[in-house]
Amino acid sequence: MVDSQYVLPNDIGIAPLDCEEAFRLLSVEERLYAHYLSRACWYGGLVVLLQTSPESPAIYVLLSRLFRAQDPARLGKLAQELGLSDEEYKVLNGQQLSSWEKLKQLVWGSQAFAEHPDEMEALWGSCGELMFSLKPRQKQLGLGDKVSPPTPTSSMAVDFLQGTGPFHLSDSMFRIIPKRIDNQTENIIMPLYKVMLRVHLDYCVQFWSPHLKKEIVKIEKVQRRPSPLTLGWLLGGRHGVWEPRDALPLGVRGLIRGLSRGSQFPHPTVSSLLADDDVRQTDGFKNVSLGNVLSVAYSTQKEKLTFLAEEDKDLYIKWKSPSFEVQVGLHELLGHGSGKLFVQVSSEEGAAWEKLQGKLVRSWYRGSETWDSKFSSVASSYEECRAECVGLYLCLNKEVLSIFDLHNADADDVIYINWLNMVRAGLLALEFYTPETHSWRQAHMQARYVILRVLLEAGGGLVSLKHTTGADGKPDALITLDHSKIISVGKPALEHFLCKLQVLKSTADVTGGRSLYEGYCAVTDDEPERFLTLRQTVLLRKEARKMFVQANTRLEGGDVALVQYEGSAAGLVRSFCERFPEDSEQLERHLLELANTDAHFWGSQD
Numbered sequence: 001m002v003d004s005q006y007v008l009p010n011d012i013g014i015a016p017l018d019c020e021e022a023f024r025l026l027s028v029e030e031r032l033y034a035h036y037l038s039r040a041c042w043y044g045g046l047v048v049l050l051q052t053s054p055e056s057p058a059i060y061v062l063l064s065r066l067f068r069a070q071d072p073a074r075l076g077k078l079a080q081e082l083g084l085s086d087e088e089y090k091v092l093n094g095q096q097l098s099s100w101e102k103l104k105q106l107v108w109g110s111q112a113f114a115e116h117p118d119e120m121e122a123l124w125g126s127c128g129e130l131m132f133s134l135k136p137r138q139k140q141l142g143l144g145d146k147v148s149p150p151t152p153t154s155s156m157a158v159d160f161l162q163g164t165g166p167f168h169l170s171d172s173m174f175r176i177i178p179k180r181i182d183n184q185t186e187n188i189i190m191p192l193y194k195v196m197l198r199v200h201l202d203y204c205v206q207f208w209s210p211h212l213k214k215e216i217v218k219i220e221k222v223q224r225r226p227s228p229l230t231l232g233w234l235l236g237g238r239h240g241v242w243e244p245r246d247a248l249p250l251g252v253r254g255l256i257r258g259l260s261r262g263s264q265f266p267h268p269t270v271s272s273l274l275a276d277d278d279v280r281q282t283d284g285f286k287n288v289s290l291g292n293v294l295s296v297a298y299s300t301q302k303e304k305l306t307f308l309a310e311e312d313k314d315l316y317i318k319w320k321s322p323s324f325e326v327q328v329g330l331h332e333l334l335g336h337g338s339g340k341l342f343v344q345v346s347s348e349e350g351a352a353w354e355k356l357q358g359k360l361v362r363s364w365y366r367g368s369e370t371w372d373s374k375f376s377s378v379a380s381s382y383e384e385c386r387a388e389c390v391g392l393y394l395c396l397n398k399e400v401l402s403i404f405d406l407h408n409a410d411a412d413d414v415i416y417i418n419w420l421n422m423v424r425a426g427l428l429a430l431e432f433y434t435p436e437t438h439s440w441r442q443a444h445m446q447a448r449y450v451i452l453r454v455l456l457e458a459g460g461g462l463v464s465l466k467h468t469t470g471a472d473g474k475p476d477a478l479i480t481l482d483h484s485k486i487i488s489v490g491k492p493a494l495e496h497f498l499c500k501l502q503v504l505k506s507t508a509d510v511t512g513g514r515s516l517y518e519g520y521c522a523v524t525d526d527e528p529e530r531f532l533t534l535r536q537t538v539l540l541r542k543e544a545r546k547m548f549v550q551a552n553t554r555l556e557g558g559d560v561a562l563v564q565y566e567g568s569a570a571g572l573v574r575s576f577c578e579r580f581p582e583d584s585e586q587l588e589r590h591l592l593e594l595a596n597t598d599a600h601f602w603g604s605q606d
């Protein structure tokens, strides 16, 4: 029996990411801007394949060739002729890969193979076996712990910047960007690291040239700066802030200021938030919520609503969306947007001394120290936790809820569902914990687990978490939240915890902050919760993440047309196949060459 953690179910949700109305509301100029920008993003996004696993580029090219030569319907017919069941064929539509032999048979029988047998055989050779492999090292994505890039030094950086070092451009991506920054080296590394991130992005731009450059030049031609509100997902900071999560170096999620064109030009974000203390501290910030993503991602069916009592489910479905709006709004604006840091602005020692909670502030940020550099590996989740706490806390305020047009009983329901959802998220978070390495893989989910622990610790019958047995006879769990205790028990507990988080953050108290936060992050099998056992239950009952079918854009005369696809596996395949209409073959060749150049970085795959 294959571990369900590595297999996607065949009934995984596939939904179109609707943006028709938003696109229609753009002016022609803005549409052109959005078009070129998204072209550049699609090209840049392919970099991810090179950082995911050694076989990823080959899988992408293999599937791309199969489906460009024969559309999903025709390939489906072929599968039938070859004796593959419907279930087995679904395998190919980006889903469960259960049978190596069957897939191989289909590749060999395909039109793409008939046209280029040698190339297809070579592609299969590079990925066929690896994509099914569940060997320890091969079932995980990204570089393993065995492959650790050497610690970067400033001379390496200078060599790199001057182009004199022993680096191949592609080498630098692995060698210079540290995967993890430890405490001891952070002060030396951070400034260098930021330079490197910058270099990496410039490198990404060069790397995809001419594909990407072409699009960037075109964006520049569409001079006018579009209204960020109208576009909904463009973000301009002090110099323009870019968070191209999909084209960053391995394991890095970051922000680059003044990427290339300085202040006249806004840069896009693919995520919904901006989290750079430096900008926030002095200039303020902006962020966006991607409504179309949320509405698809959170349309949960009742039967898939795990770990809730029957009587909570209808209420949950009814109020999930409004409560999410409230929580996200408060999280982003008043969570990440609040909480000044004590920063030494004068060289005079002691100049930053102030009183906090009646005590003199004894520690603060000095020189080039920042939140991220001080709190390094715990910084991002800690900050998410702080923002989540702010949301949870402020949603109790009726005046705040009235801004969201929620009053009386509705406001009470939203409070209850928002808190219930946080407790449930804290439990679901266990999916993102790896017991083997005692590590968390997702900052937000880690933060929600911490909040669940805080609310459990509050006691008083506020939250209960029970191990149960489901109707199917398998382990299950049940979460309950006592609505009447939210104000009396939950609020003071949260207030107390949030205060601690904030004070430790403001005063750059790394030791105190780490020990507090890491204490709550621990996952053990201790009574009464037995979180490690609950983790198994969560994995057993997890709902696979929905896949989004994204639109393409196409130039038509002087305007841009939006090409949408149906929300099905076939729609998903078509949207990929039509993504690079002009240069897909060239692009695929380029991708394979780069994969080849990088191959030695993956080391032994045993």
Ligand SMILES: [Zn+2]
Residues within 6 Å of the ligand: 273, 331, 332, 336, 383, 384, 387
């Ligand atoms: Zn956040």
